[in-house]
Amino acid sequence: MVQGSGRRNVLQCHYHAWTYDLDGRLISAPRSEREEGFSTSDFCLQPVRVDSFGPFVFANVSTDTPSLSECLGEMPARMLADGLDFSALVAVERSEWVVEANWKIVVENFDECYHCPVAHPSFSRLMAVDPVSYALESGRWWSRASTPLRIWPEGHAADLPYDPTGPCNAGQFGFLWPNFTLVQNPGPDNAMALYFVPVAPERTLVISEYLFGPDASPEVIRDMVDFNVLVGAEDQRLVESVQRGLSSNRVPQGRLLLDSERLIAHFHRLVAEALSAAA
Ligand SMILES: [Fe+2]
Structure with missing residues (x-):
């Protein structure tokens, strides 16, 4: 019906x-007046459930699934408690790439930061990635990780990827089943949504949208976007190598560390549930 935004x-x-x-009623159809018995009221668009979370509008074609607020559960309140307040944010940038x-x-x-100390050096200089600081929690359809800014000794040149001065003292990483994520980095008021859109069995379109508050300077916005692009590129190399490994058919079974990787176990349970419901 509509392309673009x-x-x-x-x-x-x-x-x-x-x-x-906009409510889906057919207003006009060219040449329909030449048809006998044509009534525009017979041809409405299919209704779709629509709801919103902050600035994000969710559409659901299914009529018998839980509501958006039921799916979000405690996640909005938990993210708000760590500083994610949408009222201060405006959309600044959007990008897409294929993984x-x-x-x-x-x-x-x-869903895990077990790989962070190894794979994300700049992220790990900025935020605490040890298993005690990096807190994990989950609800029925959501999960979230949060972690404070890393504390460096006085005078230590930590070589941070950007200046994290601002009201947000923590990073937080929310996931909503099946493919919506919401990131807040420490620093000025900010949020980044990432959507993981399956486009083929071994290909995913990642869409990212950045939001910032009015106090974020153009310099810090640029540095934070660059930081997210860097971390995203580091992750892209990892997941593409995992895909190549799995495609080799030489991986009979894996093993999760159920402390550091328990949000993956949460995700796997939702995948298994969805597959058995579809069977
Ligand atoms: Fe990562």
Whole structure:
């Protein structure tokens, strides 16, 4: 019906120019007046459930699944308690890239920071990545990790990727089943949403949207976006190598560390549940 983004007062199909009101009612169909018994009221768009979380609008084509607020559970309150307040944020930048890995591998990577000390040196200079500081929690359909800024001894040149001065003292990484994530880095008011869109069995489109508060300077916005791009590139190399490994058919079974990787176990249970419900 509609491509791109923006604001419209009506929806017009680009095939035969049938025009619909924003509530889905058919307003007009060219040449329909030449048809006997044609009634626009017979051809409404299919209803879709729509709800929002902060600035994010969710559409659900299913009528018998839990509501968005039920799925989000405690996650919004938990993220707000660690400083994620959407009222201060405006969208600044959006980018997309393709990762050559199944979307579940991408989510698994998001769900643990066991790899951070090895794979993300700048991230690990900025935030605490030890298993005590890096807190993990989960609800029915969501999970979240949070961790404070890393404390460096006075006078120690930590070589941070950006200046984390600001109201947010923690990083937090929320996941909503099946593929929506929300990141807040320490520093000025900020948020980054990442959507992991499966486009093929071994290919995932990652869409990222950055939001910042009015106090974030152009310099810190640039540095924070660069930081996220760097961490994203580090993760991309990892998940693509995992995909190549799994595709070799020489991996009969893996093993999770259920302390550091328990959010992956949470995700795996949701995958297994969804697959058995679909069977
Ligand atoms: Fe990572």
